[in-house]
């Protein structure tokens with residue numbers, strides 16, 4: 001056991017810090033995500049920092065996961081915005097790497113890293129949320145293409161997306177996990193309509209997507225026709241941040257800001273206790289993620305200890321953002337400056353719903369990790 | 377970055393677990409024969425020449441087995457002595473001495489070696505009674521109290537992880553067998569979810585305890601923060617793990633006969649000794665905010 005950087009890791013960290021110093025301006029740091037994010041993402045790509053762990057032949061750096069962890073740590077420390085292609089980078093890309101054909105990889109992966117193409121995720125439907133296997137959006141094979149009809153909902157970034165990872169039912173007589181097909185769909189195809197949904201925060205980050213007789217070429221099936229469930233599971237594994245680095249980095253950035261706020265405004269003993277509690281929790285998630293990573297490197301599979309990272313993080317982020325409002329005192333209601341904490345606090349309520357609700361994650365831990373008798 | 381124990385260390389864990397399962401009440405002398413005392417003391421001072429990380433495994437396993445001899449205190453004191461001796465040691469913190477009756481000598485916060493004489497108090501955790509020294513006169517030892525204190529708190533955190541793990545295992549086993557309303561009670565989410573929370577917290581606690589152990593072993597700069605952080609989180613995790621486990625056991629969990637209450641009392645002992653979680657967090661808060 002050695003929790004310090006290896007010489008190679010230390011060298012990577014130093015190089016990265018120098019790069020950030022040179023490239024990250026205050027403008028980018030403070031800018032609105034959708035505008036400033038694109039330039040910043042492009043810079044990351046040109047610097048070779050987008051898709052660090054992706055294979056070199058598809059535009060990645062082929063670096064070990066430990067470098068990805070260091071990258072995210074340093075980005076959090078520098079308060080840098082994340083790469084704009086959250087869904088492409090975190091979900092669509094890894095799923096294409098795992099299940100895609102060579103043509104699909106060549107065609108899509110590099111454009112994800114460069115943010116030339118933005119992705120969205122079309123999984124949830126009005127009648128299929130936690131129970132993803134209940135999706136009804138249909139994809140009927142007709143010669144060299146599928147005809148897609150149906151409705152998706154809560155789809156983040158769909159309003160700016162070029163592509164969508166879509167879970168459909170290709171066998172109308174099938175039920176549940178069988179008969180699903182996973183498609184990659186061009187959002188600019190005729191018959192695709194996106195309607196933004198206003199959220200609790202007032203902004204519209206997620207959307208409804210309507211598909212009316214949309215033609216999707218058969219080359220755009222990811223994995224097997226009828227084998228969509230397994231492909232979707234790969235996406236969800238990545239979405240839930242199996243390795244937890246991104247979650248740790250997000251929480252680290254948040255707690256840094258919280259500490260700065262407490263220093264500026266002062267904190268009661270009760271608030272000091274709560275801040276210490278959250279900082280300790282952050283270290284716990286960080287080192288659990290490292291432990292899980294070591295298991296991954298040694299055995300090829302991430303250890304089960306990481307399965308609680310998303311669950312813990314989401315609830316911690318809710319506590320942290322509320323604590324920040326409390327530190328602001330009665331002023332918490334006033335949206336001064338850029339309303340950072342007010343926005344973060346409201347946004348955090350989504351954390352225990354998106355990417356698997358906390359209840360569903362507890363079910364999964366109970367049944368798959370602890371081996372408790374199944375409830376269904 | 378390598379966050380795993382070595383194969384030798386994993387082997388030590390297996391041996392320790394098997395031994396303690398078979399001999400949960402083994403006298404300290406038997407543990408000494410196994411080489412479990414002075415593990416992290418250099419060989420030239422009569423120790424095992426290994427690291428605090430090796431000792432860490434033993435503290436965790438002793439917790440899991442609810443071992444009740446003065447192993448933890450003796451192991452924590454030995455590195456502070458000029459040479460490993462054959463005595464059983466305890467340690468005085470805030471005026472309290474664990475296992476006073478079962479040890480030969482006591483190390484005080486003033487770094488004095490004092491004969492183990494005094495009164496033993498009735499303690500909630502009967503397996504590890506606290507005592508008070510009659511006198512704190514004794515020989516002065518060279519060296520500082522701070523490293524002893526950090527070793528002690530880290531050891532308590534590690535023991536707490538073992539307690540939490542065992543409480544979880546007992547809960548899982550019970551809800552997987554017990555039936556009510558014609559179903560295994562583990563199928564009810566109100567029963568299963570608290571155990572899922574215990575699992576998540578126990579894994580987080582484990583990571584903190586190992587981080588603290590590593591910081592102590594390598595004398596890292598962050599040790600004075602990592603150790604109280606781990607002590608706070610691990611002790612609270614152990615207490616909550618026992619409480620949830622008692623709850624999912626129903627009436628049987630509330631009996632004297634069932635082992636859970638002893639784990640529960642040990643968990644609370646661990647939280648109290650050396651300062652409750654809130655006291656530890658105040659140290660962390662000062663490092664972050666002042």
Ligand SMILES: Cc1cc2nc3c(=O)[nH]c(=O)nc-3n(C[C@H](O)[C@H](O)[C@H](O)COP(=O)(O)OP(=O)(O)OC[C@H]3O[C@@H](n4cnc5c(N)ncnc54)[C@H](O)[C@@H]3O)c2cc1C
Pocket residue numbers: 120121122123124126128129130131153154155156157206350351353354355356357358359360363565
């Ligand atoms: C900010 C945000 C962004 C999102 N982005 C996307 C996206 O980009 N693409 C996408 O496809 N989806 C997205 N979603 C949708 C998200 O995946 C779903 O909201 C989520 O899976 C829950 O589904 P639901 O909303 O239908 O709620 P339901 O499944 O109806 O759940 C309602 C409540 O019932 C509980 N519940 C349901 N089943 C069980 C059970 N078996 N046991 C215990 N409790 C249960 C849930 O935990 C929840 O509390 C997003 C959601 C949010 C909040």
